[in-house]
Amino acid sequence: MNKEKLLHKLQAFFDPAQKRKKRHREELKKILKSLKKKERKISDKIEQADDECLKKLYQTELEIIRLQRKKGIDVLQQLRENKDSTD
Amino acid sequence: MPKTLLFVVVPLLSYGFWLSDEFKGIAAGIAIFIFGMLSLEQGFKAFTGGMLERILQKTTDTIWKSLSFGIVSTTLMQSSTLVSIITISFLSAGLLDLAAGIGIIFGANLGSTTGAWLIAGLGLKVKISTYAMPMLVFGVLCSFQNDKQLKGIGYILTGLGFLFLGIHFMKESFETFENTVKLADYAMPGLKGLLIYTLIGIIATMIMQSSHATLVLIITALSVHQITYDNALALAIGSNIGTTFTAIIGSLSANVQGKRLAGAHLLFNLLTGIIALIFIREFIIAVDRIDAALGIAVTDNTLKLATFHSLFNLVGVAVMLPFVNHLVALLEKIFAEKRPNLFRPKYLNPSAIGFPETAAESVRLETIHLYDHGIHIILHAFGLRKRSLSDQSDLKQLIKQNNDLVEYDIDAGYEKRIKGIYSAIIAFIGQANSAWEMKQSPNLALLRDANRTLVEAIKDTKHLQKNWARSRTSKNQATIDEYKKIAYQIVSLIQQIEQFRREIAENELPLLSLDVLKAMIEDEDMRMNRSIDTLIRERKITPETGSSLINDSTYMYNIKKNLIKTAETLFVNDNINAIYIEQQLALNEVEIKEVVQAVDAPITDNP
Numbered sequence: 001m002n003k004e005k006l007l008h009k010l011q012a013f014f015d016p017a018q019k020r021k022k023r024h025r026e027e028l029k030k031i032l033k034s035l036k037k038k039e040r041k042i043s044d045k046i047e048q049a050d051d052e053c054l055k056k057l058y059q060t061e062l063e064i065i066r067l068q069r070k071k072g073i074d075v076l077q078q079l080r081e082n083k084d085s086t087d
Numbered sequence: 088m089p090k091t092l093l094f095v096v097v098p099l100l101s102y103g104f105w106l107s108d109e110f111k112g113i114a115a116g117i118a119i120f121i122f123g124m125l126s127l128e129q130g131f132k133a134f135t136g137g138m139l140e141r142i143l144q145k146t147t148d149t150i151w152k153s154l155s156f157g158i159v160s161t162t163l164m165q166s167s168t169l170v171s172i173i174t175i176s177f178l179s180a181g182l183l184d185l186a187a188g189i190g191i192i193f194g195a196n197l198g199s200t201t202g203a204w205l206i207a208g209l210g211l212k213v214k215i216s217t218y219a220m221p222m223l224v225f226g227v228l229c230s231f232q233n234d235k236q237l238k239g240i241g242y243i244l245t246g247l248g249f250l251f252l253g254i255h256f257m258k259e260s261f262e263t264f265e266n267t268v269k270l271a272d273y274a275m276p277g278l279k280g281l282l283i284y285t286l287i288g289i290i291a292t293m294i295m296q297s298s299h300a301t302l303v304l305i306i307t308a309l310s311v312h313q314i315t316y317d318n319a320l321a322l323a324i325g326s327n328i329g330t331t332f333t334a335i336i337g338s339l340s341a342n343v344q345g346k347r348l349a350g351a352h353l354l355f356n357l358l359t360g361i362i363a364l365i366f367i368r369e370f371i372i373a374v375d376r377i378d379a380a381l382g383i384a385v386t387d388n389t390l391k392l393a394t395f396h397s398l399f400n401l402v403g404v405a406v407m408l409p410f411v412n413h414l415v416a417l418l419e420k421i422f423a424e425k426r427p428n429l430f431r432p433k434y435l436n437p438s439a440i441g442f443p444e445t446a447a448e449s450v451r452l453e454t455i456h457l458y459d460h461g462i463h464i465i466l467h468a469f470g471l472r473k474r475s476l477s478d479q480s481d482l483k484q485l486i487k488q489n490n491d492l493v494e495y496d497i498d499a500g501y502e503k504r505i506k507g508i509y510s511a512i513i514a515f516i517g518q519a520n521s522a523w524e525m526k527q528s529p530n531l532a533l534l535r536d537a538n539r540t541l542v543e544a545i546k547d548t549k550h551l552q553k554n555w556a557r558s559r560t561s562k563n564q565a566t567i568d569e570y571k572k573i574a575y576q577i578v579s580l581i582q583q584i585e586q587f588r589r590e591i592a593e594n595e596l597p598l599l600s601l602d603v604l605k606a607m608i609e610d611e612d613m614r615m616n617r618s619i620d621t622l623i624r625e626r627k628i629t630p631e632t633g634s635s636l637i638n639d640s641t642y643m644y645n646i647k648k649n650l651i652k653t654a655e656t657l658f659v660n661d662n663i664n665a666i667y668i669e670q671q672l673a674l675n676e677v678e679i680k681e682v683v684q685a686v687d688a689p690i691t692d693n694p
Contacts, residue, residue, distance in 0.1 A: 027668050034595045035672075060610070060686045066604050067682060068672045075671050 025079050028072060035069045112256050117336060120253025125248030127176045133239025136483065143177065146186040150411055152405070157194020167298065168197035168330055169250065171352055172337035175345040176246075185415050188348045193355060193379040193404045196327070200400050203302050203323070203393040219255060222248030275318060281367060284318045285360065288325015301326035302396075303471040306389050316388045320367065328360045354414065359403025359618050370399055430460060430504050432511040437518075444520045447530045453512050454537050455657050460504035461541045462581055465646070467495040468552045469574045476582045486575050494556050497549040512538055537656035540649040547649070548577075551642040554635050565627040569618065569636050573643045576611050580604065580647050584654045597659045598669035602679065603652060608647045609683045615640045 011018075042062045049055045104111040147153040174191045177183045183191075189539045229241025275283055285644055292301045301322065309319045331353040338349035361379060361673045374394045375385070383390045407414070434452040439445045466473060475485050516531050551573070558570035559580070583604060619640065623633040659666060 026666065029598075031596060031672065033670055035599070038596070056686060060606050060682060061603050063682045063686060064606055064674060064679070065599075067674055067678060068599055068602065071674075072668075072672045075668075 013034070021079065021082070025076065028076050032069060032072045032076065035065055035072065039065045039069065116253045116256030118253075119249050120336065121339060123249030123251075123253055126212065126242050126249060127173065130239045130242030130244075130246055131176055131182065133235050133242065136539045143182050143187075144581045145484070147183060147190065150186065150190045150408065153187045153190025153477075154197075154408075157191035157196075159194075160191075161198025162194040162201045167195040168333040168562055169247075170195040170198070171331075171348075172250065175334060175337050175348050177344045178348050179345040181344075185344060185347055185351070185418065186411055188344075189351045189355075189411055189414060192348065193407065196359070196400045197397070197404060199298060199330075200393070200397040201307070203396040207544065219251035222251065276315070280315075280318055281321045281364060284314075284321030285325040285328070285364065285417075286320035288327075289329040290325075291322075292326040292329025298326040298330035301329070306392065309388050309392060316391070317367075319388065319392050320371070321364075322393055323392060324360045324363045324399070327363075327396075327400070328356050343422050343424045347415075347422045350418050350422060351414055354418075355403060355407055358407065359399060362402060362406065363399040370395060374398060381501060381621045427518040429502070429507040432456070432508050432515075433449040435511055435515045435663075437515075440515070440519050440658045443519075446515075447534070450512060450516060450519075450531060450534045451514075451657060453508065454534055454653075457505065457508045457512065457538060458653060458657060459543055460508065461545050464495075464497060464500040464504060464545055465548045465581065466578065467500065468497055468548050469555065469578060470495070471578060476578070476585055482578060482582060483575060486571050486578065494552065497545065497552060498587040501545060501549075505542065509538060509542060533656050536651045540652045544649040544653070546644045547642040547646045551639050551646070554639050563628060563632070565622050566632050566636075569615075569622070569628075570639070572615070572618075573639060576615075577643055577646055580608070582649060584650060584658075587654065588658050591658055595667060598655065598666055598673055601659070602674050604651055605648075605676075606679050606683050607653065607672075609680050610686075611647075612640070612644045613683065613687075615643075 039062065042058050042065065046055055046058045046062065049058060102116060103114070145152075146156045157170060157174075161167050166167055174183065174188050174195070178185065178188045180468030187545060226241050226246070226248050232238055232241065288301060288305075292298050297510060305314070305319050305322045308314045309316065314322070331349070334349045334352045338345045349500055374391055377398065378385070378387075378391055378394055380395075383394070432453050433456055434449045436449060439449045463473060466475070469486070474515060475482065513535070516529070518533050519531060555570050558566050561570075584661050587594070587597070587600070587604075594600060616637070619628075619633055619636050622628045622636075623630055628636070
């Protein structure tokens with residue numbers, strides 16, 4: 001690691017705004033993970049459901065979670081891009 | 088009247104009716120009279136919010152104006168009883184304040200003395216009962232009109248008609264009694280005569296419901312020397328006290344303000360009567376001097392009686408007028424307004440305003456308190472209790488089997504459970520905002536919104552309740568089913584919010600999970616509209632019922648959306664950072680609608 005990179009890392013370590021952004025990214029990743037877990041669970045439920053009504057209810061829930069995840073991934077992407085541009 | 092008392096009164100009255108036809112007539116007269124009072128009050132209410140207030144305000148804004156109003160109106164109507172009961176109904180309808188009402192009553196007493204002059208001087212008497220029949224006919228005709236003011240006039244005329252008819256019935260039924268009262272046979276001198284004749288005057292007026300009628304008797308008897316001048320004066324004093332009885336009956340159906348006025352009427356006439364009795368000698372001397380000045384013959388006892396009647400009422404007004412405000416205070420104390428048992432805020436402490444986070448949390452807890460009361464009202468509107476929410480399978484059954492036709496009074500529920508707490512929250516937020524100008528303000532703004540959306544949900548439930556209650560007696564099964572669906576969907580959402588609330592600690596993504604409930608609302612709305620269209624198309628319901636259903640399904644949609652909004656603010660608040668991120672991921676209305684339309688399938692199984 002050269003001196004310049006080390007300096008950047010140190011600066012980032014002491015910068016509260018950077019720290020906040022990092023925490024934000026981590027929280028977001030955690031939420032995305034939970035959503036992924038939920039998505040799998042609902043998919044399993046759809047497969048097991050016999051009742052057509054229930055199946056469609058799960059389907060809607062699944063679509064909602066997918067869209068929420070998609071939005072989350074976009075936000076994470078943006079945060080990463082911002083991070084890269086400041087580095 | 089308490090229900091238990093009915094069990095005593097009804098058999099007693101029935102026995103009385105069986106015993107005596109006169110008694111039946113009197114009781115019917117009183118019942119018709121009270122019904123007239125109610126109708127009159129309803130009629131005056133039609134004019135509230137405009138012209139009548141302006142007229143009354145202009146003519147009664149000072150005590151002198153009220154007094155003059157009372158004098159003029161009683162002189163024109165020739166019935167202080169009528170003016171006093173109309174004033175009671177004005178007061179009950181909130182068109183007058185008590186002080187103005189008292190002024191009118193004082194004036195009415197003075198105005199009624201013109202009757203004695205007319206009877207004694209001109210032998211005139213306006214017989215009010217002859218107006219009853221045309222008034223009833225014109226009144227009923229007007230009350231069938233759609234125009235609010237014409238309808239109001241109709242109710243007033245019908246009310247007056249019934250009042251007159253009631254008095255007429257009472258008079259007719261007492262005719263036998265009236266004929267047996269031979270005043271000339273009982274002439275009595277001195278103090279004993281004064282007191283006994285005052286009492287006779289009171290009783291006779293109470294029975295005949297009109298001081299005019301008593302005065303006719305007195306003046307006639309006096310003119311043919313059947314009674315002495317002294318006894319006639321005592322009878323006039325008695326009639327002045329007895330006339331308050333009608334106002335007291337009138338106040339039975341009135342609110343506390345009406346009762347206060349009837350109390351003022353009784354106090355004034357009683358006190359005036361006592362003054363007249365104590366200073367009877369002085370009054371007699373004064374009457375002689377006044378009549379001498381007016382050129383009235385010393386032997387003309389009937390006009391002397393009219394002078395006496397005017398004089399002692401004038402003295403009563405002069406004595407009582409400076410104490411009107413004291414009288415108001417006394418009556419307000421005697422007839423204290425019963426305040427409903429209101430629910431009060433539990434968490435709002437003024438000392439918390441200095442600590443922004445504590446204050447915001449207090450408002451949140453108080454709003455949750457309010458939410459619970461709001462849910463109580465909404466559930467009761469559909470004939471359910473909060474404990475009904477414990478089991479979903481029971482819920483459908485409960486709505487299906489709910490045959491309780493008693494309509495829950497949402498307005499009373501709102502006054503009792505919401506208004507006090509809601510006002511306190513709004514006042515607290517206002518104080519906090521002006522004290523801080525700081526970071527908690529956005530939280531408070533959200534909480535204020537949560538309060539507002541909850542109150543909107545309650546008000547929409549009120550609009551919905553009318554048709555919901557009506558649908559339960561409908562003979563059309565499709566209509567009944569649709570309204571049951573509406574009730575089920577609202578109650579079911581409340582149940583799911585309650586479940587969400589209970590399981591919030593284990594919910595990793597609370598805010599995002601609410602998107603599913605929001606989607607459910609959109610889906611149900613879509614399906615409801617589709618179902619109504621189908622029912623109209625297949626002629627299972629009339630287009631009129633269809634339009635009501637469309638309106639009510641819109642109310643339902645708004646109720647559910649407002650409840651979700653309130654729940655979102657109130658119950659999702661633990662990890663602020665995570666919530667901020669969840670907010671970024673949560674779907675907006677358009678996105679939710681797109682998902683629902685894409686799946687386009689029923690989400691829940693409705694009853």
